[in-house]
Amino acid sequence: MIDSEAAPGSMAAQRWLTFAGGVMAAASVALSAYAAHAASGAGQASLQAAAAIAFGHGLALAALSRLARRRLAIIALAAMVLGTLLFSGGVVVAHVAGVPARTAPFGGSLLIVAWLAWAMDALRR
Numbered sequence: 001m002i003d004s005e006a007a008p009g010s011m012a013a014q015r016w017l018t019f020a021g022g023v024m025a026a027a028s029v030a031l032s033a034y035a036a037h038a039a040s041g042a043g044q045a046s047l048q049a050a051a052a053i054a055f056g057h058g059l060a061l062a063a064l065s066r067l068a069r070r071r072l073a074i075i076a077l078a079a080m081v082l083g084t085l086l087f088s089g090g091v092v093v094a095h096v097a098g099v100p101a102r103t104a105p106f107g108g109s110l111l112i113v114a115w116l117a118w119a120m121d122a123l124r125r
Contacts, residue, residue: 006069006070007069007070007071007074010069010070010074013065013068013074013078014065014066014074015065017061017065017068017077017078017081018061018065020058020061021057021058021059021060021061021062021063021065022058023058024054024055024057024061024081024084025055025058025059025062026058027054027058028051028052028054028055028058029051031047031050031051031054031088031092032047032051032052032055034047035047035048035051036048039095043095046091046094046095046101047091047092047095049091050087050088050092051088053084053087053088053111054084057080057081057083057111058084060080061077061080061081064077065077070121070124072117072120072121072124073117073118073121075117076114076115076117076118076121077114077118079110079111079113079114079117080111080114080115080118082107082110083107083108083109083110083113083114084107084111085107086103086104086107087103087107087108087110087111088107089107090102090103090104090107091104
């Protein structure tokens with residue numbers, strides 16, 4: 001079975017995923033402060049939602065990365081990084097540039113798939 005044992009390079013992947021989680025959580029705090037002090041109305045609400053998604057997934061990455069030993073788990077967490085960047089980053093770019101958040105739906109969908117992949121990996125433990 002492809003995911004039955006530790007994936008090669010899983011320790012390095014764990015370190016990078018933990019790092020990404022910490023950076024995402026820190027960036028989300030900054031984004032939340034920006035939303036609170038520099039945005040208003042619908043923009044403020046959108047930025048706060050993006051900050052909440054980034055913070056939650058940053059914490060999840062920091063906590064779960066140590067458990068990611070098999071390929072599926074590592075892929076799931078990497079998908080969380082990408083999904084968060086597409087969702088939260090897309091909302092921020094949309095706010096700053098005044099354009100629709102075109103990547104946010106893809107990011108949100110990828111986050112859902114990532115969590116389902118994490119759940120599938122948990123059943124295989």
